[in-house]
Amino acid sequence: MWDTAGQERFRTITQTYYKGAMGIILVYDVTQEPTFNNITNWLKQIDSHASEDVARVLVANKIDLPNRVVSKEQGEQLGQQY
Numbered sequence: 001m002w003d004t005a006g007q008e009r010f011r012t013i014t015q016t017y018y019k020g021a022m023g024i025i026l027v028y029d030v031t032q033e034p035t036f037n038n039i040t041n042w043l044k045q046i047d048s049h050a051s052e053d054v055a056r057v058l059v060a061n062k063i064d065l066p067n068r069v070v071s072k073e074q075g076e077q078l079g080q081q082y
Contacts, residue, residue, distance in 0.1 A: 018045070018046060018049035018050040018054075019049060019050070019051070021050055021051075021054055022054065022055065023054060023055035023056070023057065024046055024050065024054055024055070024056050024057070025057045025059060026039050026042055026043070026056065026057065026058050026059065027059040027060075027061050028058075028059075028060060028061065028070065028075075029061050029062050030060050030061065030062050030063055030065070030068045030069065030070045030075070031062050031065050031067050031068060031069060031070075032069070033069050033070055036070040036074065036075070036078075039058065039078060040078075043056075043082055056082055058075065058078065058079045058082070060072075060075045
């Protein structure tokens, strides 16, 4: 398991790991909209570098906090697109 924490500096390294991956877990913070918006970029990377049948899991993190800025509906809509 590799955790890049969404950091750009790992982008070139992660391209290699996509090739052998059986599953990829994408996690965003519901209190930080940029983390949610960046999921689309990571999905494009997966489309470009991973096998077609790789399992993808989208996870909303920090749903227990009161300062939510990404709605459940937004997350569900993104999950349905992929």
